[in-house]
Amino acid sequence: MPILTLPLIVGIFLGGNWMWLGLSLLFLIVIVGDAVLGDDTSNPQYNYPWLLEVPLHLALPLIGIVMMSLMWSSGNKYFDFLGLGQRLSHIFSHDFLSARNQNMWIDYLGAVLGTGFIVAGYGTNVAHELTHRIKNKISMIEGRWLLSISCNADFAIEHVYGHHVTVGTRKDPATAPRGMNVYVFAIRSTLLGHLSAWKLELKRLKKNGYSSFSYHNRMISGYFMSIVWMGLFYQVGGLLGFILFFGQAIFAKFILEIANYMEHYGLMRDDGQSVGPEHSWNTNRKMSSIVLFTLTRHSAHHEKPKVPFWKLDPYVHAPQMPSGYLSTLLICLIPSLWYKTIGPELEKWDQNYGAS
Numbered sequence: 134m135p136i137l138t139l140p141l142i143v144g145i146f147l148g149g150n151w152m153w154l155g156l157s158l159l160f161l162i163v164i165v166g167d168a169v170l171g172d173d174t175s176n177p178q179y180n181y182p183w184l185l186e187v188p189l190h191l192a193l194p195l196i197g198i199v200m201m202s203l204m205w206s207s208g209n210k211y212f213d214f215l216g217l218g219q220r221l222s223h224i225f226s227h228d229f230l231s232a233r234n235q236n237m238w239i240d241y242l243g244a245v246l247g248t249g250f251i252v253a254g255y256g257t258n259v260a261h262e263l264t265h266r267i268k269n270k271i272s273m274i275e276g277r278w279l280l281s282i283s284c285n286a287d288f289a290i291e292h293v294y295g296h297h298v299t300v301g302t303r304k305d306p307a308t309a310p311r312g313m314n315v316y317v318f319a320i321r322s323t324l325l326g327h328l329s330a331w332k333l334e335l336k337r338l339k340k341n342g343y344s345s346f347s348y349h350n351r352m353i354s355g356y357f358m359s360i361v362w363m364g365l366f367y368q369v370g371g372l373l374g375f376i377l378f379f380g381q382a383i384f385a386k387f388i389l390e391i392a393n394y395m396e397h398y399g400l401m402r403d404d405g406q407s408v409g410p411e412h413s414w415n416t417n418r419k420m421s422s423i424v425l426f427t428l429t430r431h432s433a434h435h436e437k438p439k440v441p442f443w444k445l446d447p448y449v450h451a452p453q454m455p456s457g458y459l460s461t462l463l464i465c466l467i468p469s470l471w472y473k474t475i476g477p478e479l480e481k482w483d484q485n486y487g488a489s
Contacts, residue, residue, distance in 0.1 A: 134255040134424050135188050137162065138195045141247045145202040146221060148232035152206075153243030159250055160459065166420030167457030173419040174447040185443050189426070192259040193275050196252060196282060200362065203248055206241070207370025207377050210234040214369045245377060249384030252282050257389050258425055262442055264289040277351075278358060283385035286355025287330030295329045297438050301402035301412040311399040311479065314468040319390035388462070395454060395461050396431050399479050410436050410451040411486050417447045418457035425458060452482055 141155025179185065205214040210230070213219055218230035256279040263269075263276035273289070280288050292307075299305040306325035309318045334352050335345055343349040359382075366374035400412050410432035422429045426442045432451035433440070454461045455474045465471050 135191050135195055138199055138251055141251055142199055142202050145206050145244050146229055148236050149240055152240040155247035156243055163420055163424060163459045167418040170419040172417040173422055174417050174449055176446060182443060189259050192255055193279055196256045199248055199251060203244060203377055204366055204369045206233055207374035245380040248381040252381060252385040253388035256282055258428055262426060265293060265438060281358030282362060284359045284382045285386060286352050287327045290333050291326045291330040294333050300408055300435055301400055302404055307393040308397040309394045315391055315394045315465045318394050319387055322390050322393055391462050391465050395465050408435055410448045414454045415448055415451040416454040416457055421457035
């Protein structure tokens with residue numbers, strides 16, 4: 134993922150059609166990689182697992198650079214944020230400011246979509262790993278700042294203390310019931326998940342004797358983190374900067390909700406029933422596993438949420454997604470195709486675990 138952020142940054146600075154470079158290469162590498170490389174069901178032992186942590190901690194600075202490049206691209210023709218365009222023009226034989234000033238809305242769309250995918254696939258995904266480490270203050274700070282880029286203050290609370298407790302039940306906003314399409318689900322999950330996070334946070338504050346509306350409230354501090362990003366974008370690019378920030382944030386949030394949708398769609402359990410591998414859709418596609426830090430082994434993650442990503446088991450007998458993450462995500466966007474694709478797998482699940 135650190136490598137996949139680079140074409141996005143380069144494309145944004147080059148301007149014009151190049152602003153689609155990051156998104157195009159991401160799709161090409163992940164979808165073709167999944168098709169060519171197939172599955173990886175290995176479970177290696179690592180002598181130096183700390184090396185696997187490096188890309189996690191690179192996420193915030195690298196995505197910060199992505200946001201800075203997007204911010205710069207929103208400046209008007211007279212404003213060169215941090216002098217970046219002029220500095221780069223001295224190094225490379227390209228007039229970066231002139232190219233930026235000729236950008237059209239279709240170019241910015243490519244940048245926003247590419248940024249949204251990187252913010253979701255790298256930023257939110259790494260934040261997911263880091264905010265599970267609730268006793269590690271540095272990891273929590275990194276994770277929450279990553280989540281602030283997609284205005285996702287609730288995730289570190291609702292996902293860890295809500296979703297992992299209620300997954301598969303009717304109480305869980307992030308478990309899609311059968312027959313619900315991804316667009317309705319995304320709205321439902323966003324609203325109910327946010328409400329759940331507030332309830333959980335207010336309960337925690339009351340238990341610890343803190344005021345509901347103070348700096349101790351992680352929802353409020355999460356809002357302020359996002360406001361910092363909004364303020365920077367508006368300061369640099371005015372209304373356009375504001376639109377670009379919100380565009381990528383909303384899209385990144387939508388990508389997260391699609392992931393929630395396809396990770397748990399239709400796999401229900403009764404209240405009080407233990408969470409097992411059968412309550413999450415799994416995939417062992419190699420390229421998806423590489424770029425998503427084995428989020429793909431979702432069945433193992435829900436069974437053992439405190440286990441770091443490199444120790445998750447492949448669980449080949451767990452319910453399996455139709456393909457890798459990005460391919461499955463695209464299928465979800467067409468409800469009729471999704472129902473047709475996932476239906477036979479749900480029938481197998483019913484036979485093995487019983488419909489709830």
